[in-house]
Amino acid sequence: MMCKETNIFLVRHGETEWNQQNRLQGHQNSPLTVIGKQQAYDVKKSLDQYEIHQAYVSPLKRARDTLDIILKDRKLEVIISNNLREINLGHWEGRTREETAQSHPDEYKMFWGEPDAFVLSGAETFRQLQHRMVEELEYIFSKGKNNNTLVVSHWMAIKVALAHYTSxxxxxxxxxxxxxxxxxxxxTRQGDDVFIH
Structure with a gap:
């Protein structure tokens, strides 16, 4: 994968115990599994060929632990950003998908099938998530012009950002x-365009 110009290496954290258990994490946390740690080492090996000038990470421990493994042999400024957190899922956090499907069948169907219409008391909407995530990535692009920046974030946060950049x-x-x-x-940002590799 050849990257040039102003680049963001956008990483999803390694597998966690709750990922294995199909539990929704949101702003809650669970430890990286052995597999998750190995996944982070694999990202490190892939990125070793690139110079990285700065790093941004979600404050959630699974993201910070992934970042620590990737940056094991580098000394970089690391900026912790709340905007890079996963979607806030309120009282769903820590519950399994099956539990939320039973307790909130309509909201559950919207979450997976109609995300633009998803509303849950105490939770973020997908539009709110996308707004803060894209705002942060645009800030990172502006601060890291002509540099390579490492960003470690989360599943839905990354996915809604990709939706934005692919229209x-x-x-x-x-x-x-x-x-x-x-x-x-x-x-990769080139002028006003962002290309995804």
């Missing part, structure tokens, strides 16, 4: 492939 409306969010645990993309 995909939120109601078609399911058409965007889920970023796997411990995978990364390169967002």
């Amino acid at each position: 995909t409306p939120l109601y078609l969010l399911s058409s965007i492939a889920n970023p796997g645990n411990g995978t990364f993309l390169c967002l």
